[in-house]
Amino acid sequence: MIDGSLVSARLLVFRVGTLAWAAEVDQVREILPRLPTTRIPGAPPVVAGLVNVRGTLVTVVEGWRALAPTETSQPRPPEDAGSTLILEVASGNGTKDGSGKKLVGFTVDEVIDMVAVGDTTLEDRGGLPGVDPTLVRAVGRRNRPGGAGGGAGGGGESGKDLFIVLDLAALLGPVLTT
Amino acid sequence: MDLSQYAELFLAESREHLSACNQLLLEWERNPAALQPVGGLFRAVHTIKGMAATMGYGRVADLAHRMENLLDQLRRGGKTPSDEIIQLLFRATDALEKSVTVAVAGRERDADLSVLEAIDDAALQFRPAAQPSGLARLRPEPAPAPADEPSSSAPQVSADATKSGPTRAVHVVIRPEAPLKGGRAMLVLKKAERFGAVHRLQPPSAAFESDDFDGRLEFELETSAAPSDIEQALRGAGDVERVVVGAAAIDEAVITTGEIPVTGAPNPAGGAGGGARSRHIRVDLRRLDTLMDLIGELVTERGRLNDLAARWIGRGGDPEIDDVAIQISRLSADLQNEIIQARMTPVWQVFDRFPRLVRDVGRQLGKQVSFRVEGKEIELDREILDELGDPLVHLLRNAVDHGIEPPAERKRLKKNPEGEIVLAAVRERSSVAISISDDGRGIDRAKILEKAKREGVVGPHVESLSDDQLLRVLARPGFSTAEAVTSVSGRGVGIDVAMTRIRALGGSIEIRTQAGKGTAFVLRLPVTLAIVRALIAAVGQERYALPLTYVAETVEYGTTPTTTMEGRDAIVLRDRVVPLVDLRKLLGTNGAAASPPPRRPVIVLEMGERRVGIVVDGMLSQQEIVVKGFDAPQGTLPVFSGATIMGDGVPALILDAAGLV
Structure with a gap:
């Protein structure tokens, strides 16, 4: 089922590993280059560490470890390539300022595009091979070829134009709860 | 006019006046013949009435009005009030406090005004019967009128x-x-x-x-x-x-x-004869937090500027940039200092509610307690102070409940039937010590030791417990819930909770107790959480900050005799065995870097009687760091109290002495 809140959303589409993913633009505070991280001892490997975003400390989750752990055999891009998305996610136990939102960084290999949901077709497709179904809110298809699909040969049906709308709370919530 | 924006202010102001009411009532209860408390009570309640009426909180204003009425009768009558009346006023003050809280929360209807009847009855009873003016006073007055x-x-x-x-x-x-x-x-x-x-x-x-x-x-x-x-x-x-x-x-x-x-409203024309008006304003705490964050960033950027200036001059740049950098350093240091000062709050803001608490617990348990507060004016960072209330409540309750003996027992022991509890704040070097001491029965070490042995908390050959060991035993969660301890001394209820909270603030707890003489808990807290001096240590490729507050000394590993203690490596330092913690192992940096350097420094941390040596790879610098919180992800080792941003803009974690010792 596609949840109603997505109907009028704008989505940021990005690539992690071989797949394209998307998050609601409203949840993306900013897009930064990869920042030097400080390891947090004891934290799970999916946590890259702490970064300094203009004076605020933000925990960064390593995108490929979270979304494409099975692709570890693939060659990884150099550490300083890609981007860090600063996301604002709802947090169950609330935060100091009472907003109930936390900032968390998320590294992606490449930011591809921004799409309005109207331009795309969202489908309910829970079961994608190799993708944890609890993280999937919907599956979208960009109408135009291009972006990551590059020269996919005009095949609008090319699998490369598929993207998965992420459930950020489900993905990041468990990591952040202490 | 939309008054909702003033609700918070109203709440804060009312709480201050209610706190004053409690103080005055306690004073009055101790000395019912005193004349001063009733006047102060009247004014405090009157002020709350006026504010509540302005805010449109009719029920609060009504309650305050009836209390004021009763107080007016008492004040006018000049008679010593019965204990019954004073207890009624305590109840009325509590009801007023609750009604203020629910009113601000927008649920004024929920205010429990059942105390009103008793107040009115008492007011009637105290009305000087023969005076017609007394009747006139009973006329329904318009609540908000300030002129009654x-x-x-x-x-x-x-x-x-x-x-x-x-x-x-x-x-x-x-x-x-x-x-x-x-x-x-x-x-x-x-x-x-x-x-x-x-x-x-x-x-x-x-x-x-x-x-x-x-x-x-x-x-x-x-x-x-x-x-x-x-x-x-x-x-x-x-x-x-x-x-x-x-x-x-x-x-x-x-x-x-x-x-x-x-x-x-300022006093018109300077208010001839009005004396000096308080020159204070209320500032939203969040604003101070923001200022603190901003100055933190400024301090970080200042570091970068200094680096840059040095490099620039090194490349033949204009040395004037150095003057500018120095000036900016000085100004930002002053600014930082001022902002820290602005966040400082005297401890009475939290302590002032304790006399009432101690009295209530004492009455409830049939104990006679005189309670003294010292060092009310000592200041702490607001954030620390806010966190301190609950642990102190735990410790004070314990002191009344388990420390102070019942009056009969005290008489039998030839002690003053009235026990004494002292809450004192003292400024130490870079910390504040807050002690809660009672002259009660003290903690029975033998019984605790016996129990600790039975539960395997200490080895069977331990002969006696030091104060420090005693505290560790008591602070084990759940230790004291068992029967034996409760009937012996009962200490420990909440001590683990208090200890956790104090440690989270970077502080420590010590205990001193003497059978028959009493018990004292000493809490040590940093004055401010925001900025501390710290050692920056290198571990592998990583940097960690260690606040100097608890750094006792540094030695070089290998220059002191080594031994083992409870299976851990340790060094012997002036005849004392100090266990070691190797940060490489603890933090899992082993694989991350080449083998450790041959001569590794050991940073000795000291907290109360406990010491531990932290083995690092090197010491990089000593500097002021701005302490920041971070959302620790699941699994994070419980040895960090926060993080800071180093001069190069990269974060470094701050090691928590309490978590390591």
Whole structure:
């Protein structure tokens, strides 16, 4: 089922590993280059560490470890390539300022595009091979070829134009709860 | 006008006045013959009434109004109130506090006003029956009216003179050589009160008994009597050197606005005779937090600027940039200091509610307790102070419950039947020590030891428990819930909770106890959480900050004898065995870097009696760091108290001494 809140959303589409993913633009505070991280001892490997975003400390989750752990055999891009998305996610136990939102960084290999949901077709497709179904809110298809699909040969049906709308709370919530 | 934005302010102001009410009631309960408390109570309740009415909280205003009515009768009657009345006033104050809270939360209907009936009954009972003016006072007054201050006759003075009139500032100086300055001052006050209500007494009458009282007092007297009459009457107290009765400059309305900072109205024309007005404003805490964050960033950027200036000059740049960098460093350091100061809050803001708490617990348990607070003016960062309330409540309750013996037992032991609990704050070097001490029965070490052995907390060969070991035993979660301890001393209820909280603030707890003599808990806290001096240590490729607060010394690994202690590596330092923690192992940096350097520094941390040596790869620098919180992800080792941003803009984690020791 596609949840109603997505109907009028704008989505940021990005690539992690071989797949394209998307998050609601409203949840993306900013897009930064990869920042030097400080390891947090004891934290799970999916946590890259702490970064300094203009004076605020933000925990960064390593995108490929979270979304494409099975692709570890693939060659990884150099550490300083890609981007860090600063996301604002709802947090169950609330935060100091009472907003109930936390900032968390998320590294992606490449930011591809921004799409309005109207331009795309969202489908309910829970079961994608190799993708944890609890993280999937919907599956979208960009109408135009291009972006990551590059020269996919005009095949609008090319699998490369598929993207998965992420459930950020489900993905990041468990990591952040202490 | 939308008043909701003032609700928070109203709440804060009301709480202050309610806190004052509790203090005054406690004072009155101890000394029911005192005259001063009732006047103060009346004014506090009156102010709350006015503010509540302005906010449109009708039920709060009504409750305050009826309380005020009762207090007015009591004040006018001048009789010593029965204990029943004082208990009623405690209940009424509690009801007022609750109704203020629910009103601000927008649920004023939920206010429990069941105490009203008792208040009205008591007011009727105290109404001077023979005086018609008494009946007049019972007329329903419009609640918000600020002008229903006292208006009736004390027997000695003509009705005309006491009519609610203008307020005059009065200064009285008792002869310096007078033997009983405090007593004289009290007499002056009593004489003044015959003319009308006394406001803004400085110093408070409680201070008259103090050795420091210099014989000078000031107050505002609400009366229409002639200044010469007032002066003559006050001189009648004897040993009066000087009396100055000011012009009738301020009227009631101005006093009221002066007491309600909601309007923030300054005293018109500087308020002749009004004395120095408090030059304080209320600032939203979040604003101070933001300022703190900003100055933190500025400090970080300052570091970068200095680096840059040095490099620039090194490449033949204009050395003037160095002057600018130095100036900016100095200014930002001053600014940082000022902002830290602005966040400092005197401990009384939290301590002031404890006299009432101790009294309530004492009454409930049938204990007699005299409670003393020392060092009220000591300041701590607001954030630390806010976190301190709960642990102190735990420890104070414990002191009353388990420390102080019942009066009969104390008599049998030839102790004063009234136990004493002292809450004291003392400023130490870079920390503040807060102690809670009682003169009760102390903790029975033998019993605790026995129990600790039975539960395997200590080895079977331990002969006695040191204070430090005792605390560790007591602070084990759940340790004290078992029967034996509860019947012996019961300490430990909440000690683990208190300890966790204090440690989270970067502080420590110590215990000292002596059987039959009493127990003291000492909490040590950093003065501010925001900025600390720290050692920056290198571990592998990583940097960690260690606050200097608990750093005792540093030694080089290998230059001191080594041994083992409970299976851990340890060093012997001046005949004491100090266990070691290798940060490489603890933090899992082993694989991340080449093998450790041959001579590794050991940073010795000391907290109370406990010490631990932290083995690092190297020490990089010592500097001020801005402490920031971070959302620790799941699994994070519990040894970090925060993080900071280094001069190069990269974060470094701050090691928590309490988590390591």
